[in-house]
Structures are given as C-alpha cells and as structure tokens.
Amino acid sequence: MSKKNILVEFKVFNKIRIGLYLWLGGLSITSTLAIDDFYLSNMDKVYASFNRTQRIQFHKNFLNILERETLKTEYEQKKIKVYTSYQSLDFLNLWVDSAQASLDDPTIFCNFGGWVTNIEASKCLAPWSRSVKNDPELDIFGDHYAHSCGGANLFRCNPLVFGPGDDGKGFCVSTDDSDPNLSTTACMEEFLKDPKAVDSLIDDLEANPKKLAAYLATAVETIRSCNVQTDPFSYCGELTNLMENVSLIASRCTDQAELVSLLPDIITPLNEDDLNKITEGLGTVAREYAEQLEELKLEARKHNKRVLEQAIASAQKDQRLIDTLDRVRNNASKCLRDLCNNSRFRGKSRKTATSSIAKCAAYVKHAFFPYSSDSGARFASYPEYPWDNKADDAVESSSWLKKHGFVNVLDYPELGHLTPENAPVGAIIVYEKQNSSRKTRVDGVLRGAPGHIEYKASENEYISDFINDEPTRVGGERTPIGIYFRITKEFTDQLKEVPEV
Amino acid sequence: MKKLISLFIYVTCISFSFESCATNLQATYLNDLKAISKVSGRGSNKLYSLIRESSVELQKDWSQDLALELARVYNELIEVNQNYFLVELIEPLLKNRAKEFWPIFEKALSKKNLKIFKEMQEMDKREEKEGNG
Numbered sequence: 001m002s003k004k005n006i007l008v009e010f011k012v013f014n015k016i017r018i019g020l021y022l023w024l025g026g027l028s029i030t031s032t033l034a035i036d037d038f039y040l041s042n043m044d045k046v047y048a049s050f051n052r053t054q055r056i057q058f059h060k061n062f063l064n065i066l067e068r069e070t071l072k073t074e075y076e077q078k079k080i081k082v083y084t085s086y087q088s089l090d091f092l093n094l095w096v097d098s099a100q101a102s103l104d105d106p107t108i109f110c111n112f113g114g115w116v117t118n119i120e121a122s123k124c125l126a127p128w129s130r131s132v133k134n135d136p137e138l139d140i141f142g143d144h145y146a147h148s149c150g151g152a153n154l155f156r157c158n159p160l161v162f163g164p165g166d167d168g169k170g171f172c173v174s175t176d177d178s179d180p181n182l183s184t185t186a187c188m189e190e191f192l193k194d195p196k197a198v199d200s201l202i203d204d205l206e207a208n209p210k211k212l213a214a215y216l217a218t219a220v221e222t223i224r225s226c227n228v229q230t231d232p233f234s235y236c237g238e239l240t241n242l243m244e245n246v247s248l249i250a251s252r253c254t255d256q257a258e259l260v261s262l263l264p265d266i267i268t269p270l271n272e273d274d275l276n277k278i279t280e281g282l283g284t285v286a287r288e289y290a291e292q293l294e295e296l297k298l299e300a301r302k303h304n305k306r307v308l309e310q311a312i313a314s315a316q317k318d319q320r321l322i323d324t325l326d327r328v329r330n331n332a333s334k335c336l337r338d339l340c341n342n343s344r345f346r347g348k349s350r351k352t353a354t355s356s357i358a359k360c361a362a363y364v365k366h367a368f369f370p371y372s373s374d375s376g377a378r379f380a381s382y383p384e385y386p387w388d389n390k391a392d393d394a395v396e397s398s399s400w401l402k403k404h405g406f407v408n409v410l411d412y413p414e415l416g417h418l419t420p421e422n423a424p425v426g427a428i429i430v431y432e433k434q435n436s437s438r439k440t441r442v443d444g445v446l447r448g449a450p451g452h453i454e455y456k457a458s459e460n461e462y463i464s465d466f467i468n469d470e471p472t473r474v475g476g477e478r479t480p481i482g483i484y485f486r487i488t489k490e491f492t493d494q495l496k497e498v499p500e501v
Numbered sequence: 502m503k504k505l506i507s508l509f510i511y512v513t514c515i516s517f518s519f520e521s522c523a524t525n526l527q528a529t530y531l532n533d534l535k536a537i538s539k540v541s542g543r544g545s546n547k548l549y550s551l552i553r554e555s556s557v558e559l560q561k562d563w564s565q566d567l568a569l570e571l572a573r574v575y576n577e578l579i580e581v582n583q584n585y586f587l588v589e590l591i592e593p594l595l596k597n598r599a600k601e602f603w604p605i606f607e608k609a610l611s612k613k614n615l616k617i618f619k620e621m622q623e624m625d626k627r628e629e630k631e632g633n634g
Contacts, residue, residue: 342627344620354543356584358628365634391634435593438629450633466584469542475549477589 107270111222111239113183114158114170119225124180124233127158153177157187160215161243163194163201184235188242198246205250212250213262219243219278220271247278256282264290293499300496305414311491312409316426318486323376325426325457328367332467336366339465353467360464361394364428364453368404379404379486394464395432395451396442401484408482413498415483420456420471423483427456429471431478442481452478527564530555534570543582549590552578556594559602568602572609579614585624592625 109116115127155177159170175186191197205212222243226236251259263286267275275283315321333353335345343357351357369385370378385391385400392399398408406428409415420429436448452472454464462468472478533551540548555571558564575591594602610618 343624356586358585358624359633361632361634391632393632393634396634433629435589436629450628452633470546472586473546473549474586475546475551475553475590477549477553477586 105228108225108228109221110180110225110233111184111218111235112180113155113187114161114218116218116221126178126180126183155183155186157183157190158218160211161218162187162191163197163204181234184233184239188235188239198242202246202250202253205246206254209254209258209262212254212259213266215243216247216251216263216275216279217266219247220266220274223274223278224271244278248280251279251282260286260289264293296499300498301414304412304495304498307491307494308409308412308415308487311487312424312426312485314491315485315487316424320377320379321426321486324367324379325455325463327370327374327376328363328455328463329457329461329467331363331366332463332465336363339363356464356466358465360466361392361397361450361453363465364394364397364455365391365400367455368400393440393450394430394453395447395449395481396440397428397430397453398443398482398484401428401430405486405488406484407487409485409487410481410483418483420462420473420480420483423456424485425456425458426485428482428484429454429456429462429480430482430484431472432481434477434479447481451481526558527562527567530558531564531567531570534567534574537574537577540574540577540581544578544587548574548578549587553590556591560594560597563598563601565605568605569609572602572606575606576610576614579610579617583617583621585621585628588618588621588625592622 108119110119110124111117112124112127117125117127119125153174153176155173155175156169157165157171157173159165159168162171165171171187171190173183173186173190176182194200205215219240223240226232226240229236260282263275263282267283267286267290272283272287275286333350335349335351339359339362340346340348340351340357343351343355345351345355345357365385368378369380369382370376371382408430409418409427418427420427423429431452432442433448433451436450438449439446440449441447452464452474454462454468454472456471457463460469462471464472471480473480530551534555537548552571552575555567559568559571571591578587591606595606607615
C-alpha cells in the first residue's frame with residue numbers, strides 16, 4: 001500500500017472513528033474494559049517479574065530518549081520535571097502488589113500537546129511551567145522569548161509530533177494551557193490545517209531514525225495511556241490514530257536496520273505489542289536484536305574477565321613486582337632519606353614498621369623507583385622520578401603508575417567487584433582522603449588530597465611507609481579510587497569490545 | 502481546627518520518632534563502646550568506624566555519657582596505635598564541639614597520650630598541607 005493510500009485511509013477512518021465516538025460512545029467504554037482486563041491479568045505479572053534495576057531502566061529508557069528530543073527545542077520556559085527521578089522510584093515496588101492498569105499506574109504516562117508527561121493524582125501534568133503570567137508586554141515577543149510562547153494561554157506543541165511550525169520549534173497555539181485535552185486538540189487542529197503537514201512529518205522521521213525512535217516511544221506511550229482510561233481524553237481517538245499511521249508509514253520507509261538498533265532503547269515487555277502494531281512487527285525484531293546483543297555483551301564480559309584474571313596472575317609472577325614487595329616491606333622499618341625528620345623517629349636510621357610517618361607515597365615510590373644500590377628487579381630506577389617538592393601525593397599516583405604500564409583495574413566493569421579486601425596480592429591501592437580541605441584533580445575528577453597509597457603484599461599485609469594488617473580505610477576516612485596492576489599488551493590485545501545495548 | 506489538631510499530632514509524632522531514633526543510635530554506640538575495655542591488636546577499621554560514627558552523632562546531638570565513653574575508648578586506642586591519621590576520626594568533633602568535648606577528652610587521655618595526640622594532630626595537619634609524596 002502506498003503512503004498516499006494509507007493517508008487517505010487514515011483520513012477516512014478518522015472521520016468514521018469520530019462519528020463512532022459521537023454515536024456509539026458506549027462502545028469505547030466496553031472496549032476499554034476489555035483492555036483493562038488484559039492489563040490486569042498480564043501487566044502486574046510482567047512488572048512484578050522486573051527487578052528494581054529493570055524497573056528503573058524501564059522508566060529511564062523512555063524518558064531519557066524523549067528528554068533528548070525535548071532539550072533540542074531550547075525553551076526559555078522552565079520545563080516541569082516530568083520524568084520520574086532515579087532516586088524516587090521506590091514507590092514502584094509498592095505498586096506491584098496492587099497493580100492496576102489506570103492513570104494511577106506509575107508505568108503509564110500521558111500525552112499533553114505531544115509531550116509525554118507524568119500523571120499525578122489522575123491528572124496529566126503540563127509539560128511546561130509559565131515563566132511569566134498575564135504580562136501585557138508579552139503580546140509582542142522579544143528576543144528573550146524566541147523559543148517559547150511567552151505566557152498564559154499560549155502553548156508550544158511538541159515539534160516531534162506536530163511538526164516544526166513556522167519557527168522550527170513547534171506551533172504556538174492559543175488555548176487553555178493547563179488543560180491537556182484543549183491543548184492537545186489545539187495542536188492537532190493546527191497541525192492538520194496544512195494538508196501537507198503529515199507528509200512532511202513522515203518525510204522528516206523517515207530521514208532520521210533517531211527521531212523516529214523517539215516518535216515511536218511517544219506513540220506507544222500515548223496509545224497505552226489512552227487505552228487504560230475508562231473515560232479517555234477527547235483527543236485520544238484522533239491522536240492515536242494519527243500516530244499509529246505516521247509510525248507505520250515512517251517505520252516502513254526508513255532504514256530499518258538502523259531503526260531496529262535504536263528500538264531496544266524504547267522497548268519493554270509492556271509496550272512490545274503496541275510497538276509491533278505500529279511498526280509491523282519491528283518491536284519483536286528489536287527485542288530479539290536486543291537479546292542477541294545482550295548475549296554478545298555477556299559473552300564479551302565473561303571473556304574479558306578471564307583475560308584480565310590471566311593478566312593479573314601473570315603480573316603477580318613478575319619478578320619485578322615480587323622484589324618491589326620485598327623492598328617496601330624492608331623499607332617500612334627504615335628511615336629513608338630525611339623522611340623521618342618530622343616524626344618521633346627524628347635522627348634515627350630505623351623506625352617501627354607499624355608506625356606511619358605520613359610519607360606513604362614516598363615509601364611506595366622508593367620501592368618502585370629504588371636506588372641503584374638496592375637489590376632486586378625493578379620497574380624503574382631512582383633518577384626516573386622527580387624527587388622534589390612537586391612530588392605527587394598518594395592520590396595522584398595514577399600519573400606515574402600509568403606511565404609504567406599500570407592500569408586501574410576498577411576501570412574494567414568485569415573487575416568492578418574488587419575491593420582492597422578481596423584484591424589479588426600485588427595490587428597497588430590508591431585512596432582519596434575524605435573531609436579534606438585540599439582537593440586535586442585526578443584523571444579529570446576532583447579528589448581529596450593527599451590520600452593514601454599502599455601495596456597489598458600478602459592477604460593481611462598492606463604496606464606503604466608502615467605495615468597494616470588490613471586496608472588503610474581509617475574507618476571510612478579513606479576511600480579507594482584505584483586498584484592497579486601492570487597489564488601487558490599481550491592481554492589487552494585479547495580484550496573484546498563489549499557491545500552497548 | 503480539626504486540621505490544625507491533626508497537623509499538631511502529626512508533627513509531634515514525627516518529632517518523637519526522630520528523637521527516639523537518635524536516642525536508639527546513641528544507645529547502640531554507647532553499648533558498643535562500653536563493651537571495649539581494652540583495644541586488641543592495633544585496633545581495626547570496625548573500631549575506627551565506631552569511633553567516627555559516634556563522633557558524628559555527638560556533633561549532631563550532644564550526649565555527655567557517649568562523649569565520656571568515646572574519650573575513654575580513644576585513650577585505649579592511643580595506647581596501642583599512635584598513627585597520626587587516627588586523629589581524623591574525632592577531629593571534626595573537637596572542632597565543632599570544642600567547648601563540650603575538649604575538657605572531657607583532655608581528662609580522659611593520660612598525660613602521655615595527650616602529648617602523643619597533639620603530635621599526631623601536628624603530623625596530620627602537616628601531611629594535608631605538604632603532601633605525602
């Protein structure tokens with residue numbers, strides 16, 4: 001069927017549908033009840049099967065993708081925070097036991113002038129707050145209001161759904177902008193005034209699969225929202241019909257491979273059927289694609305974990321590391337250079353091995369960059385490090401560690417579970433100081449200085465300028481930020497790229 | 502009027518629940534500290550956390566009993582471990598509740614330990630200022 005034929009069919013069907021609403025209003029209620037029954041029997045099961053992370057992901061997927069489109073509109077008016085925040089999703093757990101497919105269902109959003117918004121107390125929230133109300137100055141829009149409609153009873157329609165309007169930012173319509181029915185209907189009427197508007201919108205979506213994915217997300221959420229209402233918004237029939245048809249044509253004519261790769265961002269078990277309907281089955285294709293991708297991701301992570309564990313095992317056998325651990329252990333009971341001068345070991349050549357003299361970073365470096373007279377294999381030698389007042393604090397150690405091929409294994413998600421307590425022997429552990437008045441930028445992040453650094457020399461031996469029998473967390477005053485091992489190219493070359501889902 | 506009374510009852514209940522919450526927390530810390538007569542080994546992160554958390558609690562909600570117990574245990578800790586960084590566990594308390602806590606702390610620490618504590622403080626300040634590299 002050609003695009004033109006579908007559009008003609010849509011327009012004819014639309015008229016019939018509106019007629020049906022006028023003459024057989026009761027019918028829509030009957031069909032809604034049937035849908036309610038379906039949701040009651042299935043939605044709670046599907047949602048209950050989600051763990052907390054999946055539930056959060058479910059909400060975030062949609063709203064992030066829609067938020068991206070929203071931000072592109074560069075509004076001057078402050079956007080009402082319509083998306084559910086990451087932290088406030090606990091209430092979703094409570095909802096599972098009393099799952100109801102209604103406007104109070106937290107998985108249901110609503111459409112307000114093309115924008116997907118949250119529902120509170122069965123009311124569809126407006127997407128935008130008015131920055132200024134009833135200001136006569138706003139009759140003539142100045143530069144400040146270049147991207148907004150400027151005041152009360154003027155509403156900016158979502159350009160993603162209703163086209164770009166004259167200024168490319170979406171139509172401004174005169175309406176009661178606190179009423180979702182009137183605002184949405186006004187947007188729809190303005191949009192459909194131009195006989196070529198639907199065609200242009202479809203062309204635009206076809207050419208931009210990312211935009212189309214966002215449109216499809218808006219469409220499925222609108223359909224779900226309209227379906228669960230016992231008394232649907234007056235715009236529901238016409239709007240869902242319009243969105244279904246636009247979705248069907250645009251998804252058929254766009255680059256389907258690219259579209260399918262984007263759909264996993266918006267698909268959930270709750271909307272797959274609707275997505276299938278409006279894309280001729282692409283929802284299922286996208287789910288299968290996402291599942292395959294997930295399998296590949298798990299496989300790659302498993303492979304990488306194995307490679308990294310082999311790399312660490314190999315690093316542990318490196319004679320240079322073994323000798324470095326011996327050196328740091330021996331040095332802990334010595335006063336190196338003048339480093340004891342500001343401690344109770346002033347003027348002595350030896351110190352108690354369990355006493356720190358606040359020179360952890362210096363001692364760790366002395367083992368790593370030993371004097372030529374020191375015995376054992378080494379990664380580097382004393383002259384290679386700038387031993388002056390500008391010497392790095394412990395928290396800054398990543399700079400010299402990375403120069404010598406060490407990597408923070410916590411940067412690999414496969415080893416993200418490592419802690420100073422369960423880290424393999426031979427690890428170099430770097431901490432930042434909590435409650436520090438001095439901050440320093442480390443790998444682009446501000447960290448509490450001077451921090452702490454130590455070698456894990458054996459299971460119960462953490463050594464820097466002193467020997468500790470447990471990680472030097474100081475009851476929470478030091479927080480680990482890095483666990484370093486030397487990972488050679490032989491192993492990094494074996495790492496697989498992990499596909500993003 | 503009914504609404505006002507309901508609001509009053511609600512606010513009162515909430516206040517009491519927080520009060521009892523704080524009291525419970527203090528009681529837990531107090532019991533845990535009381536259970537320590539001597540510090541074994543050189544202490545542990547578990548003990549350091551207890552000291553730090555009790556110190557934080559005292560800054561928020563002063564309790565003479567908890568302060569006395571905290572100072573006593575801290576003295577026991579210095580007996581076995583004189584590492585400078587341990588001052589950080591109670592430094593904020595000494596700063597923010599100086600009037601109330603310092604006299605108790607000074608009295609609880611032996612003369613020798615008080616001197617050591619002051620040296621630890623100096624080293625901690627020096628490290629933060631000059632670094633440890």
